[in-house]
Amino acid sequence: MSSKNKSYDKVIFNIIGYPLISIFAIFCLIPFVMIISSSFTSEEYIIKYGYSIIPRQFSLESYRLTLQNPVAILRAYGVTILVTVIGTALGVFINAMTGYVLQRKDFRWRNIFSFYFFFTTLFSGGLVPWYILCVKYLHLKDSFFALFVPSLVSVWNILLSKGFMKGIPFEITESAKIDGAGDFTVFCKLIIPLSKPLLATIGLFTALSYWNDWFYCMMFISNEKLYTLQYFLHRLLASVRAIRTIMEQSGMDIPTLPVESMKMSLTVIVTGPIIFLYPFVQKYFVKGLTLGAVKG
Amino acid sequence: MKNNSIVKSISKNKTLLLMLMPAVIHVFIFSYLPMGGIVMAFKQFKYQLGIFKSPWVGFNNFRFFFLSGQAITVTRNTILYNLAFLVVNTSLEVIFAVILSEISAKHFKKIAQSIMFLPHFVSWVIVASIAYNIFNYETGVLNNLLISLGLEPVNIYAKPAAWKYILVAFKAWKSVGYGTVVYLASIVSIDNELYEAAEIDGANIFQRIRHITIPCLVPTMTILILLAIGQVFRGDFGLFYQLVGNNGLLFDATDIIDTFVFRSLMQSSEVGMAAAAGLYQSIMCFITIMITNYIVKKVQSDYALF
Numbered sequence: 001m002s003s004k005n006k007s008y009d010k011v012i013f014n015i016i017g018y019p020l021i022s023i024f025a026i027f028c029l030i031p032f033v034m035i036i037s038s039s040f041t042s043e044e045y046i047i048k049y050g051y052s053i054i055p056r057q058f059s060l061e062s063y064r065l066t067l068q069n070p071v072a073i074l075r076a077y078g079v080t081i082l083v084t085v086i087g088t089a090l091g092v093f094i095n096a097m098t099g100y101v102l103q104r105k106d107f108r109w110r111n112i113f114s115f116y117f118f119f120t121t122l123f124s125g126g127l128v129p130w131y132i133l134c135v136k137y138l139h140l141k142d143s144f145f146a147l148f149v150p151s152l153v154s155v156w157n158i159l160l161s162k163g164f165m166k167g168i169p170f171e172i173t174e175s176a177k178i179d180g181a182g183d184f185t186v187f188c189k190l191i192i193p194l195s196k197p198l199l200a201t202i203g204l205f206t207a208l209s210y211w212n213d214w215f216y217c218m219m220f221i222s223n224e225k226l227y228t229l230q231y232f233l234h235r236l237l238a239s240v241r242a243i244r245t246i247m248e249q250s251g252m253d254i255p256t257l258p259v260e261s262m263k264m265s266l267t268v269i270v271t272g273p274i275i276f277l278y279p280f281v282q283k284y285f286v287k288g289l290t291l292g293a294v295k296g
Numbered sequence: 297m298k299n300n301s302i303v304k305s306i307s308k309n310k311t312l313l314l315m316l317m318p319a320v321i322h323v324f325i326f327s328y329l330p331m332g333g334i335v336m337a338f339k340q341f342k343y344q345l346g347i348f349k350s351p352w353v354g355f356n357n358f359r360f361f362f363l364s365g366q367a368i369t370v371t372r373n374t375i376l377y378n379l380a381f382l383v384v385n386t387s388l389e390v391i392f393a394v395i396l397s398e399i400s401a402k403h404f405k406k407i408a409q410s411i412m413f414l415p416h417f418v419s420w421v422i423v424a425s426i427a428y429n430i431f432n433y434e435t436g437v438l439n440n441l442l443i444s445l446g447l448e449p450v451n452i453y454a455k456p457a458a459w460k461y462i463l464v465a466f467k468a469w470k471s472v473g474y475g476t477v478v479y480l481a482s483i484v485s486i487d488n489e490l491y492e493a494a495e496i497d498g499a500n501i502f503q504r505i506r507h508i509t510i511p512c513l514v515p516t517m518t519i520l521i522l523l524a525i526g527q528v529f530r531g532d533f534g535l536f537y538q539l540v541g542n543n544g545l546l547f548d549a550t551d552i553i554d555t556f557v558f559r560s561l562m563q564s565s566e567v568g569m570a571a572a573a574g575l576y577q578s579i580m581c582f583i584t585i586m587i588t589n590y591i592v593k594k595v596q597s598d599y600a601l602f
Contacts (some may be wrong), residue, residue: 009500009502013395013398013502020395021392021408023406024472025407028411028412029411029414031429035426038429050438051429051430051435092320094319094322095319097315107312107340116323117323120328124331125332125333126334127557127561127570128333128557128567129333129571130533132335133333136346184314184315195390205530207415212421230421237428252523265326270422274417275414286481
């Protein structure tokens with residue numbers, strides 16, 4: 001590929017290609033830089049001169065104030081971590097198990113059940129009946145379960161599992177069954193270890209969607225003790241009232257609140273773990289996309 | 297006799313059926329029961345009475361939704377935004393994937409790809425925070441820039457026309473990196489011999505892209521575009537709700553079916569009309585998917601979704 005005497009076409013391609021990619025990549029990165037730098041900028045500076053991309057007048061004030069009364073934030077962290085861990089573990093297990101059964105050639109009703117799941121992607125009752133069902137009949141309002149139970153089953157993940165497990169030779173299941181193992185044992189002891197790439201991928205996608213979720217919290221939760229991180233931030237961004245509550249707890253004067261920089265420091269605190277984990281997990285996401293692409 | 301064989305089959309597949317049960321029950325409760333709840337669209341819902349005891353009102357909810365003019369606005373917005381997202385994002389994704397696949401600098405490629413993929417990992421809440429950071433009247437980056445250039449600051453949050461571009465831009469910002477990786481994966485899987493043969497034949501880089509890469513991407517593109525068209529009546533609630541919020545000034549240009557349903561349900565408590573709008577959306581979705589799939593099956597059955 002890398003011939004020494006580069007021909008014209010390659011040069012022209014590079015002249016167009018590199019800048020295009022660079023510009024878009026910079027656009028993708030700048031907002032993050034902006035948030036981080038404004039979180040380290042003093043409030044007076046922001047009020048006076050506005051947000052800027054490069055940090056000027058370095059200050060840790062906003063972090064100190066955000067973390068001065070850390071109970072609410074720590075609790076939101078706790079709720080989010082708990083929801084993410086339980087939701088991901090349960091969700092991945094159920095979806096993978098369902099996918100496994102649906103691809104078993106010897107399972108008589110696999111087509112009927114596959115359609116049963118697939119149909120829900122074609123038609124839905126809509127938000128309103130779903131919401132009324134959850135609130136009035138399932139009593140999910142202000143329940144911890146509301147944060148992860150409604151989204152446990154993902155038809156997309158079931159189909160992905162089904163496609164992946166089709167690639168595992170059926171003989172493995174067959175010979176284990178001849179040796180007297182039950183279907184559930186086969187799944188747990190043999191199929192799960194063989195499906196690690198799949199589990200890593202759907203696990204990460206599921207975990208990310210739980211970590212980033214604010215919708216279920218917004219729909220069902222009014223008890224502040226059950227706020228997730230994203231919803232906590234949403235409230236903070238949406239209304240100064242939320243800030244007032246925290247500030248009143250810490251007994252501060254409202255007009256001197258570092259509202260602007262606090263918003264940014266909280267944004268950093270909420271996004272932090274993802275940005276931090278990103279380099280390590282990114283390749284699994286890319287692999288997962290390829291997994292889906294191969295399946296078609 | 298037949299009954300007997302079913303009983304036998306059930307007992308033979310007992311464990312497999314049990315393993316299916318968690319998902320089957322979950323989907324029954326959270327997807328199929330709400331389908332029964334579409335009767336709400338024809339009722340005047342009273343929370344105390346519940347779905348079944350609330351009085352019937354025929355097509356009144358629909359009449360209200362359509363006659364108020366809301367239906368046309370939100371349908372138009374939903375479709376146009378989705379089409380704009382589809383055109384802008386697909387073009388950018390394919391262009392970037394092609395460029396990245398031809399670039400020989402490994403580190404540049406890897407770093408660029410990682411950075412472009414990054415926005416996919418943050419929630420719309422964070423994106424809203426970023427948007428606020430840029431467009432905020434008093435302290436936003438945009439107005440800072442305008443003032444330092446000697447121009448008048450603008451209040452974007454009172455300018456509906458600007459949001460068409462802002463929403464498309466943020467959608468692209470968040471999802472183009474993801475799509476690029478998908479297309480890149482499908483370019484990588486193209487048989488290398490094709491390129492080698494083309495090089496021997498003296499094809500330049502643009503000819504290679506035009507005659508090998510792009511044609512090989514067509515199947516992936518077709519499937520992804522069809523999936524998107526099938527969902528053309530379903531808006532990206534997170535994007536619109538987080539960026540626009542409850543800013544009524546912008547609704548004419550930014551309200552989509554999903555945000556309209558949400559607001560009618562949660563804020564104005566017009567539950568019946570919300571249900572009617574939701575049912576309208578579900579039916580339109582179902583029809584578009586069916587039509588798209590039917591046409592594809594006729595033209596090129598390999599690409600059909602089902």
